[in-house]
Amino acid sequence: MTIQLHCFGESGNCYKAALALQLAGLDWEPVFVDFFNGAARSPEYRAINPMGEAPVLVDGDITLSQSGVIQQYITDKTGRFGGASQAETYEVLRWVLWDNHKFSSQAGMTRFLMNFLPEKHRNADVIEFSKGRLKAAYAVLNAHLEGRDWIVGDGITNADLSCCGYLYYPEPFGFDRADWPHIDAWLTRIAAQPGWKHPYDLMPGRPSDRGL
């Protein structure tokens, strides 16, 4: 049975799950969530996910949300991306949590505030504060990747698939690959994986659909 992923192209959190499905070579298809027209707040969608978040994975009787949970499910199903030992498993989880706590959470919000929120609602102080926190996070990731191909161990894991979630998008949010050479090389490495696609090519929905 084809796995369905409820998702939309603009969401880096959706991309984390979609990219894991894609690189694992699973039989899956995206189901468009028209987030910017309020679809995630509809009663139909709330029945799938009461939190109103995307992505949501549906695989037969199983319905899962939170990109990190979907990645863990893919790991349990395929043996991929979870780390090669117990120590690596903890290290992968560490980076997935760090990403959720300090990195993608900030990147996604900052990109939203700078690009998708109507201009009259944008607050320069909030944006600058978020960009400052993000800069500290880029520095942590860039330093960690010096001398390494992957965040954990000798191959791509959910740590990489989580942390890269927002970093291929073209919209400005204070991130320039040229500023962070080890992140830049690592993003090139991920993009060279068989089956890799840019978020706007992997999932339906992009800003130009909304005239942006």
Add this chain to the structure above:
Amino acid sequence: MTIQLHCFGESGNCYKAALALQLAGLDWEPVFVDFFNGAARSPEYRAINPMGEAPVLVDGDITLSQSGVIQQYITDKTGRFGGASQAETYEVLRWVLWDNHKFSSQAGMTRFLMNFLPEKHRNADVIEFSKGRLKAAYAVLNAHLEGRDWIVGDGITNADLSCCGYLYYPEPFGFDRADWPHIDAWLTRIAAQPGWKHPYDLMPGRPSDRGL
């Protein structure tokens, strides 16, 4: 061998790990991280955790950071708090990730900005924005806890031990238990667990030590 937890009382992230150790009945002791005097940025501490974060657990040869990883380690070691089935395991992880992404991350930062950052550096717009995001998160948690004793299944899990991390602190950050009756009852339930202690009683370090 006694497990050591590098931690400090003001940190809800440290509390999540300390409370899991405590309620699991493990033999552990806190090691004070003098965070507000820069100890987490010292070379000695960076050798334990290059990210400079607390908590860090040391159990013999094993060193782990990120509260969610430490909780998972305690679950693996004791069989406690991880959920009663595979479905519950995913659901616990979902809430731990949600907490890291949307809840404790915001609560910790807002409390820091409102109480521990010198007043001249405080920005009212940033604080209001953070409080607004937190309010949406309280609503999600409060609604989920209506008619439930615990976030997942029939007993206390890492989902509870993660989401409660900042909610017992007295310093203001826009949270009033009286506003959220289901959260309030659940916090009372957690506090009734054998061995439970308030964060300032479980770990060394509290604002009054610094004259606040």
